[in-house]
Amino acid sequence: MILIVRRLIIYFWSICLLKRHMPYDKDEQSYLSQLGARIRKLRKAKQLSQEALAFEADLDRTYVSSVERGERNIAVLNLAKLARALGVEVSTLLQEE
Structure with a gap:
C-alpha cells in the first residue's frame, strides 16, 4: 500500500512539474x-515491461x-543504467536514425 501511495505521489508531482x-x-x-x-523499442524487443526494465536498471517505473515519452532530460548515469539493463552500449541509445 505504501509503495502505491509513493508512486502516486511521484506521478502527480512529475505531472505538476511538467505542466x-x-x-x-x-x-x-x-x-x-x-x-x-529507441529505449521503448529495445525494451519491447527484449519483451520487458517498464517495471521489469526499471527493476533491472534500479530506477523507478514512472521515471522509465x-x-x-520524451518528458525527461535523462542523466548520463541513468542512461548508462538503462543501456546496461537492455544489454546495449550507451552509444546505441544515442544514435540518431
Missing part, C-alpha cells in the same frame, strides 16, 4: 522523444515511463 515548466525547444523535445522511442 509548470517545459524548458525544451522543438528540436530538443524531438531529440528526447526519439531517444525515448517519462523517459520513454
Whole structure:
C-alpha cells in the first residue's frame, strides 16, 4: 500500500512539474522523444515491461515511463543504467536514425 501511495505521489508531482515548466525547444523535445522511442523499442524487443526494465536498471517505473515519452532530460548515469539493463552500449541509445 505504501509503495502505491509513493508512486502516486511521484506521478502527480512529475505531472505538476511538467505542466509548470517545459524548458525544451522543438528540436530538443524531438531529440528526447526519439531517444525515448529507441529505449521503448529495445525494451519491447527484449519483451520487458517498464517495471521489469526499471527493476533491472534500479530506477523507478514512472521515471522509465517519462523517459520513454520524451518528458525527461535523462542523466548520463541513468542512461548508462538503462543501456546496461537492455544489454546495449550507451552509444546505441544515442544514435540518431
